[in-house]
Amino acid sequence: xxxxxxxxxVDDCMKVSEVLARVGDKWSILVIAALGERPHRFNELxxxxxxxxxxxxxxxxxxxxxxxxxxRTVTPSIPPRVDYAxxxxxxxxxLPARAMGEWALENRATVDAARQAFDAALAGQNKI
Amino acid sequence: xxxxxxxxxVDDCMKVSEVLARVGDKWSILVIAALGERPHRFNELxxxxxxxxxxxxxxxxxxxxxxxxxxRTVTPSIPPRVDYAxxxxxxxxxLPARAMGEWALENRATVDAARQAFDAALAGQNKI
Numbered sequence: 005x006x007x008x009x010x011x012x013x014v015d016d017c018m019k020v021s022e023v024l025a026r027v028g029d030k031w032s033i034l035v036i037a038a039l040g041e042r043p044h045r046f047n048e049l050x051x052x053x054x055x056x057x058x059x060x061x062x063x064x065x066x067x068x069x070x071x072x073x074x075x076r077t078v079t080p081s082i083p084p085r086v087d088y089a090x091x092x093x094x095x096x097x098x099l100p101a102r103a104m105g106e107w108a109l110e111n112r113a114t115v116d117a118a119r120q121a122f123d124a125a126l127a128g129q130n131k132i
Numbered sequence: 133x134x135x136x137x138x139x140x141x142v143d144d145c146m147k148v149s150e151v152l153a154r155v156g157d158k159w160s161i162l163v164i165a166a167l168g169e170r171p172h173r174f175n176e177l178x179x180x181x182x183x184x185x186x187x188x189x190x191x192x193x194x195x196x197x198x199x200x201x202x203x204r205t206v207t208p209s210i211p212p213r214v215d216y217a218x219x220x221x222x223x224x225x226x227l228p229a230r231a232m233g234e235w236a237l238e239n240r241a242t243v244d245a246a247r248q249a250f251d252a253a254l255a256g257q258n259k260i
Binding site for chain 1: 154198227240242247249
């Protein structure tokens with residue numbers, strides 16, 4: 005990072021930041037992971053992504069569609085059917101997204117313990 | 133994701149989401165990448181991470197310290213010197229974080245083009 009700082013333009017850095025904001029977002033990673041298995045309908049996504057609200061999932065799939073990661077296909081049946089699937093770009097981010105997701109799964113207890121220790125130390129300081 | 137959904141507890145999923153929220157955050161990834169090179173002082177981080185504000189960097193390093201990714205070492209010189217460095221946990225996230233960062237760097241133009249196409253299509257719809 006420091007070695008290459010001269011060749012980074014501000015514009016480049018801002019764009020990379022924007023892309024990271026999308027693919028690093030926890031709900032985005034979970035949607036991409038689910039669609040990595042197979043296409044899903046909206047309600048299927050809502051079921052497998054524990055804890056996501058209707059509104060947050062709506063915003064997430066819309067953002068992912070806008071950024072070219074997923075397609076949204078409407079079948080005009082009764083009721084209409086909406087399917088989400090990964091694009092080629094979405095497929096290509098699966099590998100780094102999965103690596104990040106697996107790391108998070110493996111290390112969640114360590115992070116949790118670090119947080120509790122930090123908060124306990126802070127509470128101790130505030131008592132003095 | 134779908135295949136394993138029965139063995140996921142809600143608590144597990146929430147913790148993984150929290151961890152992803154930290155390591156997926158764009159500023160966190162950029163701080164981790166910089167500290168992956170060598171320890172940095174606060175002002176060095178501010179210089180190499182283009183576009184970050186003083187306040188956002190302060191929040192980011194504090195969050196990373198709380199979650200056990202980085203250490204904060206104060207040397208009581210005049211003026212006091214504060215160094216940030218990766219912990220073992222922070223080192224372990226370098227690989228997935230770098231993979232994600234590199235992906236973002238390689239694909240930023242594709243994402244940018246997708247966004248512009250989406251917005252143009254939306255603007256076209258609204259005119260009708």
